[in-house]
Amino acid sequence: MTETESNLYDVVVLGAGPVGENVADRTRAAGLTTAVVESELVGGECSYWACMPSKALLRPVIARADARRLPGLRQAVQGPLDTEAVLARRDWYTGDWTDDGQVDWLKSIGADLYRGQGRLTGPRTVSVGDQVLTARHAVVVATGTRAALPALPGLAEVRPWTSREATSARSAPGRLVVVGGGVVATEMATAWQALGSQVTLLVRGKGLLDRMEPFAGELVAEALAEAGADVRTGTSVASVTRTDGVVQVVTDTGERIEADEILFAVGRAPRTDDIGLETVGLEPGSWLAVDDSLRVDGTDWLYAVGDVNHRALLTHQGKYQARIAGAAIAARAAGTPLAQADPWSAHSATADHESVPQVVFTDPEAASVGLSLAEAEAAGHRVRAVDVDMSSVAGAGLYAEGYKGRARMVVDLEREILRGVTFVGPGVGELVHSATVAVVGQVPIARLWHAVPSYPTISEVWLRLLEAFRDN
Numbered sequence: 001m002t003e004t005e006s007n008l009y010d011v012v013v014l015g016a017g018p019v020g021e022n023v024a025d026r027t028r029a030a031g032l033t034t035a036v037v038e039s040e041l042v043g044g045e046c047s048y049w050a051c052m053p054s055k056a057l058l059r060p061v062i063a064r065a066d067a068r069r070l071p072g073l074r075q076a077v078q079g080p081l082d083t084e085a086v087l088a089r090r091d092w093y094t095g096d097w098t099d100d101g102q103v104d105w106l107k108s109i110g111a112d113l114y115r116g117q118g119r120l121t122g123p124r125t126v127s128v129g130d131q132v133l134t135a136r137h138a139v140v141v142a143t144g145t146r147a148a149l150p151a152l153p154g155l156a157e158v159r160p161w162t163s164r165e166a167t168s169a170r171s172a173p174g175r176l177v178v179v180g181g182g183v184v185a186t187e188m189a190t191a192w193q194a195l196g197s198q199v200t201l202l203v204r205g206k207g208l209l210d211r212m213e214p215f216a217g218e219l220v221a222e223a224l225a226e227a228g229a230d231v232r233t234g235t236s237v238a239s240v241t242r243t244d245g246v247v248q249v250v251t252d253t254g255e256r257i258e259a260d261e262i263l264f265a266v267g268r269a270p271r272t273d274d275i276g277l278e279t280v281g282l283e284p285g286s287w288l289a290v291d292d293s294l295r296v297d298g299t300d301w302l303y304a305v306g307d308v309n310h311r312a313l314l315t316h317q318g319k320y321q322a323r324i325a326g327a328a329i330a331a332r333a334a335g336t337p338l339a340q341a342d343p344w345s346a347h348s349a350t351a352d353h354e355s356v357p358q359v360v361f362t363d364p365e366a367a368s369v370g371l372s373l374a375e376a377e378a379a380g381h382r383v384r385a386v387d388v389d390m391s392s393v394a395g396a397g398l399y400a401e402g403y404k405g406r407a408r409m410v411v412d413l414e415r416e417i418l419r420g421v422t423f424v425g426p427g428v429g430e431l432v433h434s435a436t437v438a439v440v441g442q443v444p445i446a447r448l449w450h451a452v453p454s455y456p457t458i459s460e461v462w463l464r465l466l467e468a469f470r471d472n
């Protein structure tokens with residue numbers, strides 16, 4: 001291996017997912033030379049096997065469900081979805097799993113792309129094939145996650161689906177068992193049930209979406225069952241085999257289920273097992289703990305941004321971290337001190353702690369920001385939950401006949417601000433940013449009276465929430 005002057009960069013980024021791309025964008029904008037190393041496709045999991053294809057599959061499902069809730073339109077959308085056309089649109093969104101467009105974009109910002117598995121070989125150095133890249137200021141690990149599979153004997157021979165197959169499948173399996181109760185499991189169960197599969201959802205816990213307010217999982221489970229899926233809670237897989245192409249599942253309660261495919265959506269593992277962490281005194285395969293500037297604890301040159309640091313496994317939150325890490329690297333390279341203590345600083349990822357927004361694109365949608373009631377109580381805040389049935393809102397009734405939905409705000413009684421907000425119902429995904437502004441801005445609840453929602457929109461749920469708080 002030879003190290004040449006051309007392999008010396010200010011910043012080396014490992015992984016060109018949305019997060020690595022955004023770090024590079026910021027460091028390049030600050031005038032720092034930047035190399036980006038990618039072992040698969042520029043654009044990462046999000047572009048090809050996660051956010052984009054899953055939302056492309058779900059959008060027609062949700063649009064049809066919305067249309068079916070409107071007299072005058074309902075009759076026009078009684079038939080099945082055109083699965084082939086839905087999959088073709090999904091393929092378009094993934095660029096048919098080619099990354100030319102995103103490679104061109106990397107070029108346009110002046111970052112150098114190295115294709116191959118990047119590995120740290122010591123402080124500030126990364127190998128890619130027979131090249132060694134050296135970083136003057138920072139190496140950024142943005143290698144993301146992969147699906148975690150349970151330790152079931154013989155699972156590899158079953159060829160189970162993970163999120164990759166679930167988002168890239170070429171046709172709907174006749175019978176699909178989905179194992180898991182989180183976001184990926186519920187979204188993929190919603191999509192494939194509507195695209196023609198008979199879905200059986202096996203959930204180990206008491207309900208779905210257990211990181212959100214309990215009513216989110218309850219409403220989504222109810223709707224999945226109404227759509228024809230078989231939702232079984234308190235059930236886990238004891239064994240799974242595949243014989244003559246057919247998957248045979250035995251549950252811990254002794255039930256036997258046959259299926260054409262089985263999807264495991266039971267969690268994520270960091271892609272840090274083969275990136276040379278041992279050469280810098282870190283544990284291969286571990287999540288990388290970072291401070292609020294995204295710098296790995298105990299180093300002054302290594303950053304871990306996005307999924308890989310386990311702060312919030314979401315693209316928007318990873319891109320937020322990328323903007324902050326990029327700014328922090330640029331400031332440190334210029335010798336400017338970071339104002340870590342300032343909550344408004346662009347060098348401090350404060351929103352990761354208690355103000356993360358998330359939308360689950362099921363039918364109904366579930367959208368939340370900040371802390372659930374249980375999380376707020378566990379964090380020691382003195383709080384009260386205020387709940388509202390969203391069907392009482394004029395805009396909701398207009399949006400869908402028989403609108404079913406619920407909203408909750410968690411009010412901090414000492415500071416009179418919101419710690420968290422959750423909406424569940426058709427069309428609520430676009431509502432969550434209003435709540436994000438209120439939570440992140442720590443807007444005093446009395447001021448929210450003066451944030452007047454337009455009539456007749458679903459946003460009027462804010463008035464109902466505030467009235468319910470005032471009157472009780």
Ligand SMILES: Cc1cc2nc3c(=O)[nH]c(=O)nc-3n(C[C@H](O)[C@H](O)[C@H](O)COP(=O)(O)OP(=O)(O)OC[C@H]3O[C@@H](n4cnc5c(N)ncnc54)[C@H](O)[C@@H]3O)c2cc1C
Binds near residue numbers: 014039044055163305
């Ligand atoms: C099915 C599904 C749906 C999702 N939907 C949403 C959604 O709607 N909204 C949302 O916000 N989030 C969603 N997520 C989460 C989202 O996909 C992740 O939060 C996001 O992809 C994280 O971005 P990242 O850049 O950190 O990692 P990734 O997107 O995983 O990118 C990491 C990149 O690093 C590369 N890499 C890994 N190791 C190396 C190495 N050693 N050398 C070089 N390159 C390497 C990989 O090939 C990959 O390209 C979803 C996840 C799943 C599984």
